[in-house]
Amino acid sequence: MDQKKIAKQGRNGGGAIPSPKLGTMVYYRNRIKRDYIRLLNYDSDVEAFEEWPCTITYRVDECEYTCTPDFSVFRRQSAPSIVVCTKQANVNDPQYFPRWTACKMWCQNHGYEFNIVTEVVLLPYQPLISNLKRLAVHANRAIPPQAYEYLMRTLMQELSPLSVAEIVQRTPLLDTTRTRSYLWHLLATGVLVTDLTIPLNVQTTRISWNGGRRMTE
Numbered sequence: 001m002d003q004k005k006i007a008k009q010g011r012n013g014g015g016a017i018p019s020p021k022l023g024t025m026v027y028y029r030n031r032i033k034r035d036y037i038r039l040l041n042y043d044s045d046v047e048a049f050e051e052w053p054c055t056i057t058y059r060v061d062e063c064e065y066t067c068t069p070d071f072s073v074f075r076r077q078s079a080p081s082i083v084v085c086t087k088q089a090n091v092n093d094p095q096y097f098p099r100w101t102a103c104k105m106w107c108q109n110h111g112y113e114f115n116i117v118t119e120v121v122l123l124p125y126q127p128l129i130s131n132l133k134r135l136a137v138h139a140n141r142a143i144p145p146q147a148y149e150y151l152m153r154t155l156m157q158e159l160s161p162l163s164v165a166e167i168v169q170r171t172p173l174l175d176t177t178r179t180r181s182y183l184w185h186l187l188a189t190g191v192l193v194t195d196l197t198i199p200l201n202v203q204t205t206r207i208s209w210n211g212g213r214r215m216t217e
Contacts, residue, residue, distance in 0.1 A: 017136070026051060033070055033085040036117050038132045039125060040073065042196075049073045053082065058102030067099050072112070081113040082106070088118040131196045135188035143182050147174055151182060152209070155192065161206035183207060 014029035021041050028034040040049050053072035058065055071083040082103060090096050100116070107114040122129065143151075154170050155162065164183060168176050180202050186192040193210045194200075 021046070021048065030085070032087070032117060032119055032122065035122050035125075035129045036071075036083070036085055038129055038136075039122075040071070042128070042132055045075045045077055047074045047076055054106070056102050056106045058098055060098045065099070067103060069103065073115075079111065079113050081115050083115045083117055085117045088120045091116055091118060127199055128196050131200050134200055135184055138181055138184040139188040141181065141185050143185060147178075147182060150174065151179070151186070152191075155207070155209045158208070161194070161208040163203065164201070164205050164207065165203045167207065 014027065015034070016025040016027045017034065017037055018024075019026045019037065019041050026037050028037060040046050050072045051070065052068050054069065056067045056069070058067070067084075069082045070085045073081045073083055075081075084103065091100075100114075104114045106112075150171055150173065151167070154167060162170070164180060167183065168174075168179050171179055174182075183192065184200075187194060187196075187207065190210055192207050194205055194207045198205075
């Protein structure tokens with residue numbers, strides 16, 4: 001990505017977050033795009049996605065304009081899509097209609113679906129997005145091998161999920177605060193699983209082993 005664009009996005013409140021799925025940083029210029037990136041990283045149906053995949057040219061009153069969509073998204077169960085992340089107000093603004101029409105026509109000609117992601121579209125996913133953001137803080141922390149094995153043995157012996165409080169109780173050799181952080185890390189890396197559509201709670205969240213998947217320390 002052009003370094004001037006990165007600097008400009010930073011001044012506008014944008015930034016970048018890592019994408020394990022792409023193995024690189026993914027840039028955003030607003031909260032809508034940032035939150036959608038988190039969903040793309042989390043969604044197991046998404047095989048891959050690409051930033052700024054194309055530039056679409058269109059004309060209005062003899063003037064030429066361009067639109068560069070935010071993403072192309074490739075899913076296992078559906079056709080690829082071109083995605084624009086923008087405010088809901090822009091979707092309903094007549095001055096944007098030629099842009100949306102041009103994007104739709106491009107997609108029809110190239111075998112893509114066209115999707116617009118707004119704050120309204122993301123609203124039902126806010127608990128999940130909030131959890132993903134919270135777990136991201138713990139994603140890169142290190143767990144001592146002994147602590148990892150101790151926690152995993154405890155969880156792998158259970159047939160049903162344990163609450164965080166129960167896990168803390170069953171691992172008395174570990175510091176309580178660190179145990180919770182270790183659990184968030186193992187959730188962030190997919191070694192452990194929970195229902196991320198429910199807000200995470202340091203006492204009641206129920207966690208289980210993601211059968212067969214182990215983390216290399």
